[in-house]
Amino acid sequence: MLLSLYNVMSSSPSYHTTILCKYRVIIGVAVIFFLLVFFNQTYINSQSFDSNIFTIKNQDPKEAATNLSHLMFVLVGGSRTWKDRSIYVESWWRPNVTRGNIFFDVEPSEEFQPWSRNFPPLKVNEDLKKLKIYPKLVNRVHTRIYRSILENYRLKQDENVRWYVTGDDDSVFFVDNMVNVLSKYDHTEKHYIGMFSETVKSNFYFSFDMAFGGGGYALSYPLVKALVEVLDECIERYHYIWGVDHLQSLCLADLGVDLILDKGFHQLDLRGDLSGFLSSHPTAPLLSFHHFGSLEPIFPGMDRPSSVRHIMKAANVDQSRMVQQSICHLRTTNWTFSVSWGYSVHVYETIFPRSHLKCPIETFHPWLGGRPPLYMFNTRRVSRNPCEAPHWFFFDSIEQENGGVVTSYTRKFPRNMTSCSFSGNFSADPLASIRVFSPKTPKQGRKVECCDVEYEGANVANVRLRDCRRNEIIA
Ligand SMILES: *[C@@H]1O[C@H](CO)[C@@H](O)[C@H](O)[C@H]1NC(C)=O
Ligand SMILES: *[C@@H]1O[C@H](CO)[C@@H](O)[C@H](O)[C@H]1NC(C)=O
Ligand SMILES: *[C@@H]1O[C@H](CO)[C@@H](O)[C@H](O)[C@H]1NC(C)=O
Numbered sequence: 214m215l216l217s218l219y220n221v222m223s224s225s226p227s228y229h230t231t232i233l234c235k236y237r238v239i240i241g242v243a244v245i246f247f248l249l250v251f252f253n254q255t256y257i258n259s260q261s262f263d264s265n266i267f268t269i270k271n272q273d274p275k276e277a278a279t280n281l282s283h284l285m286f287v288l289v290g291g292s293r294t295w296k297d298r299s300i301y302v303e304s305w306w307r308p309n310v311t312r313g314n315i316f317f318d319v320e321p322s323e324e325f326q327p328w329s330r331n332f333p334p335l336k337v338n339e340d341l342k343k344l345k346i347y348p349k350l351v352n353r354v355h356t357r358i359y360r361s362i363l364e365n366y367r368l369k370q371d372e373n374v375r376w377y378v379t380g381d382d383d384s385v386f387f388v389d390n391m392v393n394v395l396s397k398y399d400h401t402e403k404h405y406i407g408m409f410s411e412t413v414k415s416n417f418y419f420s421f422d423m424a425f426g427g428g429g430y431a432l433s434y435p436l437v438k439a440l441v442e443v444l445d446e447c448i449e450r451y452h453y454i455w456g457v458d459h460l461q462s463l464c465l466a467d468l469g470v471d472l473i474l475d476k477g478f479h480q481l482d483l484r485g486d487l488s489g490f491l492s493s494h495p496t497a498p499l500l501s502f503h504h505f506g507s508l509e510p511i512f513p514g515m516d517r518p519s520s521v522r523h524i525m526k527a528a529n530v531d532q533s534r535m536v537q538q539s540i541c542h543l544r545t546t547n548w549t550f551s552v553s554w555g556y557s558v559h560v561y562e563t564i565f566p567r568s569h570l571k572c573p574i575e576t577f578h579p580w581l582g583g584r585p586p587l588y589m590f591n592t593r594r595v596s597r598n599p600c601e602a603p604h605w606f607f608f609d610s611i612e613q614e615n616g617g618v619v620t621s622y623t624r625k626f627p628r629n630m631t632s633c634s635f636s637g638n639f640s641a642d643p644l645a646s647i648r649v650f651s652p653k654t655p656k657q658g659r660k661v662e663c664c665d666v667e668y669e670g671a672n673v674a675n676v677r678l679r680d681c682r683r684n685e686i687i688a
């Protein structure tokens with residue numbers, strides 16, 4: 214920020230130097246002040262990942278805090294894909310608790326009749342052919358999907374609804390976190406909250422200013438009401454737009470509402486092994502996953518349905534810590550422990566600072582190939598250097614003890630490397646499992662947790678999560 218300001222100031226032309234010299238200082242100071250105030254505001258507004266001071270709500274003491282009953286999930290699926298994807302919806306849907314509907318193209322086949330009570334109620338989309346614009350639509354499937362918001366609204370099931378949350382039949386939501394994140398925003402204002410894609414190309418080809426729908430996004434209810442009045446009109450205006458999420462962002466932009474980014478939503482336009490990504494998640498409550506059906510299973514040796522059920526075992530106990538990264542060091546052996554709660558633990562035979570370990574290891578590929586830059590975040594390359602490559606441990610089990618929670622992580626494959634000699638040559642090969650002790654109380658939103666390690670030389674190490682001390686350096 215300051216660097217670019219400096220360039221603006223120093224690149225002023227030199228031809229009026231002599232006369233304006235004195236005034237330039239005064240004008241310069243005024244301009245710097247103005248730019249600082251103005252740019253900081255637009256910067257914060259457009260990059261509102263963390264604490265958006267302009268939208269975060271002043272809690273009205275009389276009004277009840279937002280809870281799960283205030284969320285309306287509008288999901289879209291298809292009869293053809295349901296057989297493989299119902300597991301994803303079933304993994305997070307809470308029958309009779311979560312509110313919402315899933316919209317299909319046609320009635321599901323007989324094998325799903327009668328419709329299970331463990332699924333969201335089923336609705337079939339209206340026939341698009343009644344729309345005047347129908348022959349000109351470039352993507353009829355997406356237009357059908359888009360109208361689910363309008364059709365859901367017309368069901369008149371929205372008593373006390375504060376937010377619409379949209380998603381696909383292969384989206385997995387972490388609904389307790391969703392409630393906590395959305396409760397920070399004023400639901401009586403018009404808000405559009407989601408996240409762009411992880412890959413530069415997806416954002417470039419669609420838009421940097423749209424929420425990718427598979428990762429899900431949230432619309433405050435006043436925005437839903439404004440949108441449904443003009444939704445069909447908007448479809449006509451943008452009938453040539455291919456992507457439904459793109460269309461949505463254009464319609465909302467014309468209503469004067471721009472996307473607020475939140476790093477907890479995951480479109481996952483990635484392929485292959487996601488483990489590196491999930492082991493260095495941003496410090497933001499995990500809100501969603503998408504594309505689990507096309508990525509490799511997230512746990513070694515498990516298929517996709519078992520992987521999703523497995524990660525939900527941890528999520529059902531503590532969503533606030535799900536895949537949140539904590540880093541601590543064992544000075545006696547020069548080892549670093551990086552915990553991604555509920556998913557993995559990495560043990561490095563070197564001391565690494567947090568600044569390094571928060572970059573994901575690039576175990577995955579982008580959805581679309583090509584040359585870098587590929588991702589919207591920095592990565593570390595997979596390394597065969599014993600001083601850089603971690604020992605991998607994956608989530609195995611969870612137990613609740615009096616006052617706390619214990620998650621265990623076990624080694625699923627050997628590292629197959631010599632030990633890192635420059636930092637003392639202490640091999641972590643004998644370590645078979647890591648136990649992580651965490652408090653019962655939820656972690657506060659975007660706060661980083663610190664930890665301590667105990668290791669007696671046996672095949673188990675114990676890691677205890679705790680609040681970071683004031684000004685604690687994690688390095
Ligand atoms: C959610 O808030 C509503 C008030 O809008 C309240 O009536 C309801 O009991 C709350 N539900 C839960 C599960 O806390
Ligand atoms: C949901 O509620 C209905 C009646 O309100 C009940 O018959 C049904 O068993 C409930 N389903 C679950 C999964 O609790
Ligand atoms: C480690 O070595 C064993 C035996 O040589 C081999 O089967 C295994 O695939 C290797 N694992 C990795 C992660 O390289």
Ligand SMILES: *[C@@H]1O[C@H](CO)[C@@H](O)[C@H](O)[C@H]1NC(C)=O
Binds near residue numbers: 544545546547637
């Ligand atoms: C840890 O590594 C440093 C070099 O990075 C080394 O000087 C130190 O002796 C090592 N500590 C132990 C306990 O081996």
Ligand SMILES: *[C@@H]1O[C@H](CO)[C@@H](O)[C@H](O)[C@H]1NC(C)=O
Binds near residue numbers: 632634638640
């Ligand atoms: C590191 O330790 C292994 C045995 O644990 C030993 O074979 C090797 O020579 C040591 N390397 C160095 C550089 O000390």
